[in-house]
Amino acid sequence: MFQTFHETARPEQGPPRLKALRGELAREGLDGFIVPRADAHQGEYVAPHDDRLAWLTGFTGSAGYCVALRDVAGVFVDGRYRVQVKAQVASDYTPVDWPETGLAEWIAPKLPGGGAVGIDPWLFSVDQARGLEERLAGIELRRCENLVDRIWEDQPAPPMGAVFAQPVELAGEAHGDKIARLARTFGADTCILTLPDSIAWLLNIRGSDIPRNPVPHGFALLHADATVTLFMDARKLEGLGDHLGAAVILRDPSEFPQALAALRGTVRLDPASCPVAVRETLIACEVTEAQDPCLIPKARKNAAELEGTRAAHLRDGAAMVRFLAWLDRQAPGSLTEIDVVTTLEGCRAATNALRDISFETIAGAGPNGAIVHYRVTEGTNRPVREGELLLVDSGGQYVDGTTDITRTVAVGEVGGEECANFTRVLKGMIALSRLRFPAGLAGRDIDVLARAALWEAGLDYGHGTGHGVGAYLSVHEGPARIARTGTVPFEPGMILSNEPGFYREGAYGIRIENLIAVEEAPPLAGQVVPRMLRFETLTWVPIDRRLIVTALLTAAERDWLDAYHAEVLERIAPLVEGDDATWLEAACAPL
CATH class of the missing domain: 3.40.350.10 (Creatinase/prolidase N-terminal domain)
Known part of the structure; x- marks a missing residue:
């Protein structure tokens, strides 16, 4: 493994x-x-x-x-x-x-x-x-x-994962309707699609060509007459003829360059994601460069996708609670990082609804937690020792949604510096969770709020604060993100991560992550901004209260955390029992 x-x-x-x-x-x-x-x-x-x-x-x-x-x-x-x-x-x-x-x-x-x-x-x-x-x-x-x-003499073969249909009751819209809707608006005779998750979203299919990401490899041409030419190995698509229907014409991937060279009229491509080889093969058509037309509709989850995501997060939250309760029952020093990963993945598998994990589980003990995307191997496996922080970043792929959560927990009693910096990271996460903001803002406009408490102490972190997340698709999804470089305005239905952190190289790492969804904010009395947005919290798992320096929190931050934990208890308690339920009640107690 x-x-x-x-x-x-x-x-x-x-x-x-x-x-x-x-x-x-x-x-x-x-x-x-x-x-x-x-x-x-x-x-x-x-x-x-x-x-x-x-x-x-x-x-x-x-x-x-x-x-x-x-x-x-x-x-x-x-x-x-x-x-x-x-x-x-x-x-x-x-x-x-x-x-x-x-x-x-x-x-x-x-x-x-x-x-x-x-x-x-x-x-x-x-x-x-x-x-x-x-x-x-x-x-x-x-x-x-x-x-x-x-x-590369022993280079692995190209992937040949099976493709399967995503039910329309979970997708929220038939793929024929998506094709017709985009065909009316993309503004050319043909649009070239190269991103696997765009093709998967458009055709309501999922695949297994990429580990942990349910997408198939292929290329597609979306035509203005509401048809799609799909360049994908037919062996992957066995049994999907009825699902795809007559509007989707299947061709072998080897024919893609020839088909590009034969295109005439106007052709749209996304210069941010389309390979330059594709652009340079278009020799007899008028090329328009514009964003992949699937990106924004895919990011704006519809009601069915949001409902599925909420259900997936409750299921995943219960699995996380069982894991955290188990972790607290183990004697410090008795576990390794591999033990942590194996048990957590087992808790998710026990839901009997897990399709896959959504990325390789990160379980960094002590100094390994300072490696932002650490992946334990048999060669790096480290004991989880007394007095250390354990950073666990993980997620699940369920047929109704994709999850991504990070919790940093104390193993025994940890130092005052670690607790103070944990609280500063928590303040940043709460700041975004509580935020109301005018429509039209992008990630670069709000990223500062997640960092302000760290900046006051002369600290920062070297990654973005949040990425987009798919609906049983890629756990990292564009185009919106919470970062200094995030320029795409937030729109209702977008799902993002909220994950500030801090890392002391050679010592410890801290990250706290919930997923959030953009939604309309109800107007306030006397509001002059025409339209405001806010974030709906999707993740319901306790945050380690042992690491919080309560004096560093404002009254509003304490109220938010107590309300969050009360809701965690209300939502997750019916899904766990016995010692796990007892642990959950204690973990959700007010500050």
């Missing part, structure tokens, strides 16, 4: 693989090659077949690049992975803080005489390739065959 593909990408294997890649550079006459963590579908998560960055470097984070030049190789990682990358890559690779340092800005000084750097054009979006070319003055960005694939 814990010996995964990623463990075949150990640090000591990086240098010989880098040497082999440089041999291919010489054969191609290239000065460098860029390896992104990406696939041709430009989703966030990749199948083992496409996990080239991990195979080459050993770095297993969910975002990043390697720029392999002839005499230096940089591994570009964002703030979530600054600690992790140091442990995962050999000294032949240089960690680079990204996006503070861009790829082009790092490459250009190292090739002062110009040169050529290769990319696989299926692994870079139109925007990414265009941005690199604009900044790589005097350096050619050359499209070429993927050089990592040449040297």
Whole structure:
């Protein structure tokens, strides 16, 4: 269970693989090659077949690049992975803080005489390739065959997971109606769809090509006549002919480039996610660049999707309570991180409704909690010791909804610094939970509220405060997010995470996460703002009161927490019994 593909990408294997890649550079006459963590579908998560960055470097984070030049190789990682990358890559690779340092800005000084750097054009979006070319003055960005694939002798096969229908009572709208609705509004003869979750949402299908994410690999052309050409291996779609219907024409994925070259008229594509190879194949049509038309409708969950998500969170909340109650009954030092992960996943499986976990469970004890996206392996497994914090970030994929929750708990008595910083993180989470705000605001407008209490103490965290979440789809879903870079306005029905944190490298990590849904806020007496929004809380699991410094909370924050715990008790108590119910009542007691 814990010996995964990623463990075949150990640090000591990086240098010989880098040497082999440089041999291919010489054969191609290239000065460098860029390896992104990406696939041709430009989703966030990749199948083992496409996990080239991990195979080459050993770095297993969910975002990043390697720029392999002839005499230096940089591994570009964002703030979530600054600690992790140091442990995962050999000294032949240089960690680079990204996006503070861009790829082009790092490459250009190292090739002062110009040169050529290769990319696989299926692994870079139109925007990414265009941005690199604009900044790589005097350096050619050359499209070429993927050089990592040449040297990866035991590369896994492309995924062939089965596809199945998502019932309309859970999807909330028939896929034929979605197709017709979008066909009337996307403004071209044809729209190219490459994102797996967009295609899954549009056609009310789910798949199993990506671990933990119920999406299938494929491409699609949405036509103005309300038909869809779906490029997906027919073996995945066995038995779905009646579901898809006559409006969906199935073609083999190998025919996709030929179909692109044959397109005429006006064609819409999303430059943020469409591979540059697709754009450069459109030779006889007028191209319009605009956002994937599925993104906003998919993010704005309808009533059926919201109701399903609420049901999934109650089920998941009960599983989490059983887990936390079990955890509290164990003697400090008697468990390892793997014990924690195994038991928590077992609690979810015991619901008999779990399709999969929604991502690899994070259980970081002590200093491992400071690794934001830590994944325990048999090699890193650590005891959960007395006096430490345990950070557990996990979630479930249920047919009616996707969950994602983080709780940080005390193992025995922990230090005053940890409690103070836990309370500061909690204040940020509460600030967003209580917020009313004018319609039209985006994540960058409210992110500061989650950080203010930490900033007052000179502290911060290096990740966004919240990401979008799908309805039995990807646990990370765009386009809205709560972050300094979040520019998409919030709309009712959007589901987001609310997860501020703090991490003391080598010591501990803290994160508290609930999922929230945007909803209309009822008007206040004398309100002059025409329309306001607020967040509905979806996650119902106790927050560890032992870590709260009550004096640091305002009266309003204490009231919110007491009301939250009272509602947790009301909603979850009927779903648990015995010692678990007793534990829940104590955990939800007022401050």
